[in-house]
Amino acid sequence: MVVPLYHILAFAGLLFTIGVVGVLFRRNAIIVFMSVEIMLNAVNLAFVAFSRYHGNVNGQVFVFFIMTLAAAEVAVGLAIIVSLFRNLRTSDISEIRLMKH
Amino acid sequence: MSNIQSLTYFLPELILTSSAMVIILTDVFFRGRNRNRLIWLLSLVALGIAAIFLLLQTTPPDAIFYGALAVDPYSRFFKWIFLLATVVIYVVSPYSRELDNNPRHEYYLFMLLVVFGLFLMASALDLIIVYLSIEIVSIGSFVLAGFLKQERLSNESSLKYVIYGALSSGVMLYGLSLLFGIAGSTNVFDIQAALSGVPDKAHLTLAVALLLVLTGFGYKIAMVPFHFWTPDVYQGAPTTITAYLSVAPKAAGFALALRILGITFGSSPDMNLGEWLPVEGLPFGTLIAIFSAATMTVGNIIAIQQSSVKRLLAYSSIAHAGYMLMAAAILNAQAVSAIMFYLAVYLFMNLGAFLVAIFIHNRYGYDEIEEWKGLGFQAPAVAVAMGIFLFSLTGLPPTAGFVGKVYLFSVLIEAQQFWWLAVLGVLNSVVSLYYYMRILKAMFLDSEPTGERISGHPALSGTILLLMIPVLLFGVYWSPLMNLVRSSLEFFSPGM
Amino acid sequence: MALILQRLVAPARRGALKHSTYECGEEVEGSAWTQFNIRFYVIALVFLIFDVEVVILFPWAVVFKDIGLVAFVEMLIFLCVLTIGLVAVWRRRDLDWVKMVLPYARGRYARLTRDPD
Numbered sequence: 001m002v003v004p005l006y007h008i009l010a011f012a013g014l015l016f017t018i019g020v021v022g023v024l025f026r027r028n029a030i031i032v033f034m035s036v037e038i039m040l041n042a043v044n045l046a047f048v049a050f051s052r053y054h055g056n057v058n059g060q061v062f063v064f065f066i067m068t069l070a071a072a073e074v075a076v077g078l079a080i081i082v083s084l085f086r087n088l089r090t091s092d093i094s095e096i097r098l099m100k101h
Numbered sequence: 102m103s104n105i106q107s108l109t110y111f112l113p114e115l116i117l118t119s120s121a122m123v124i125i126l127t128d129v130f131f132r133g134r135n136r137n138r139l140i141w142l143l144s145l146v147a148l149g150i151a152a153i154f155l156l157l158q159t160t161p162p163d164a165i166f167y168g169a170l171a172v173d174p175y176s177r178f179f180k181w182i183f184l185l186a187t188v189v190i191y192v193v194s195p196y197s198r199e200l201d202n203n204p205r206h207e208y209y210l211f212m213l214l215v216v217f218g219l220f221l222m223a224s225a226l227d228l229i230i231v232y233l234s235i236e237i238v239s240i241g242s243f244v245l246a247g248f249l250k251q252e253r254l255s256n257e258s259s260l261k262y263v264i265y266g267a268l269s270s271g272v273m274l275y276g277l278s279l280l281f282g283i284a285g286s287t288n289v290f291d292i293q294a295a296l297s298g299v300p301d302k303a304h305l306t307l308a309v310a311l312l313l314v315l316t317g318f319g320y321k322i323a324m325v326p327f328h329f330w331t332p333d334v335y336q337g338a339p340t341t342i343t344a345y346l347s348v349a350p351k352a353a354g355f356a357l358a359l360r361i362l363g364i365t366f367g368s369s370p371d372m373n374l375g376e377w378l379p380v381e382g383l384p385f386g387t388l389i390a391i392f393s394a395a396t397m398t399v400g401n402i403i404a405i406q407q408s409s410v411k412r413l414l415a416y417s418s419i420a421h422a423g424y425m426l427m428a429a430a431i432l433n434a435q436a437v438s439a440i441m442f443y444l445a446v447y448l449f450m451n452l453g454a455f456l457v458a459i460f461i462h463n464r465y466g467y468d469e470i471e472e473w474k475g476l477g478f479q480a481p482a483v484a485v486a487m488g489i490f491l492f493s494l495t496g497l498p499p500t501a502g503f504v505g506k507v508y509l510f511s512v513l514i515e516a517q518q519f520w521w522l523a524v525l526g527v528l529n530s531v532v533s534l535y536y537y538m539r540i541l542k543a544m545f546l547d548s549e550p551t552g553e554r555i556s557g558h559p560a561l562s563g564t565i566l567l568l569m570i571p572v573l574l575f576g577v578y579w580s581p582l583m584n585l586v587r588s589s590l591e592f593f594s595p596g597m
Numbered sequence: 598m599a600l601i602l603q604r605l606v607a608p609a610r611r612g613a614l615k616h617s618t619y620e621c622g623e624e625v626e627g628s629a630w631t632q633f634n635i636r637f638y639v640i641a642l643v644f645l646i647f648d649v650e651v652v653i654l655f656p657w658a659v660v661f662k663d664i665g666l667v668a669f670v671e672m673l674i675f676l677c678v679l680t681i682g683l684v685a686v687w688r689r690r691d692l693d694w695v696k697m698v699l700p701y702a703r704g705r706y707a708r709l710t711r712d713p714d
Contacts, residue, residue: 019271020271023264029260032264036264036267036268039272039274040274042275043271043274043275046275046279056286058229058286061229062232064652064655065229068649068650069233069236071648071650073240073263073266075645077243077263078641079642080243080247080260083247105667126681128685129688
């Protein structure tokens, strides 16, 4: 059975929305990063689907780059959280507001 | 062009990456006392060699690595801007006291990697490279923004930068995936060719994809409403990095956005003429005009209320992105050259203003406007230089900022479109006069001469005075710079 | 079916002991939601990077036979870059679990002191 493109795209769109909502509304920095990962995985899914649909491998190569760069980004993000935690003893981003707006 | 042939055109970038690796190894194996100095010197030498190779590169426009990167005068112009900004920051970094509590070797290393990313941004022709280059620049900047590990402000700014950065790059990626889905290729020229024959059904998707991609680019150039990170990051980051972030990645963002969006959504791939093609139901030029209006108005209005000079300059840099977007609303050769000219001028005046902020910060450790009182008597040369930078940022003659703004406005006037935007731009310049003059007033009028003199390190003061020269020179004799910009207005396109 | 049957037959006794977490028959100590030592994070970060970068090897392996020597050299360069990263982490003692930080060590113990970074 072949799963039609529309189903995959709808799923990717849904997953992406979940990720965006998570980034915007969750308060724990680590969960925010997990939501970012969900967004990126939704994008990966869309890329692979389109890549199969068009028969163009570039989409899958793009997925590899997204995966590696996302790992690097999250590693830097976690390192920053660790450093922040050492200073503030919290990873709740709503408590991190030293600057006036 | 195949991979091995491409390497000869890729020498500046190769120098940057290989010297970054040499620096990592030096960092871990050399434990002497002069390690910071040594790594500083190594990075400067690397930048110098990269500059020499860039100078020797005079080939006609071409695409390397199977059409992934462009080597053309347009990208070379921007690479010079990045190199210049980086060298200025390198020269003053050893004398910024803020950084004293942390070892600077990693700082130099990450700046080198950021420059590499900026180089890629200026020459990207493939969606993969677009994402890759933006991420290289972003990840380096995240670390640099949080470089003051013991300071909560720096930590906080870095965390905000990472979260907003990850969010916006995710959104941009979703747009890129839709674009890939519509066009079936990651090469921008293929996308351009495919978009001209898109069935009507896909137009809504195309508009959505465009908006999503614009989010990512808008984040890099701090365009309202994607500017939320700017003031906090600029305030918390070390001042040298703030200066750098406000100039180099912004220029790279413009270079990337103009090239990618210009090719994919413009009316002609070589960008020599024409305007934005309206994507069905979405007049693109008007959209950019609205973003531009919002960006400069928000930047200026909030800048008025700031008491911290770093925050003030952050909001004013948002406003400057708005002025440049004004010309981007009309996509023709004149508009692109006006933006390039303004970016070059903006490099000198904005870096200059931030360096004076470092000068003050070295002395007092704060960056409130209060601290600037009486600077006119304590360090007359630096204060006069700051005055000139502020005049230039406002856009008053006879400074380079005036000439740059005249070019930006003349784009709108000659195209006879968006009159309201030009009027708004002038009004905004008047508003900016108010808050820039507050700093000037604090420096010269708010206190009596006390006879006290403060002096920074000669390298810092010297760089400030050196930056003053082009700001004044291009204000009265700008044709060499304009000629350079015009000759750089040559893009790679596959038809050549 | 079996689940339902089991549910019906089994005696329903509820109590504090029954609801507690099973830890090899031992009494439960504290909550599972404790804060881990920050070193776990550092090791995890290093692992994460090297683990994920290997994904680049997959597309390379697919086309390796078609491209041959060039692909081999290219991948060798990539692995060299990764190794430099590993060497940096190792030399900076980020992989050590017990860090020798003895700021006031004297005499023959002075050499244990970690370089001031």
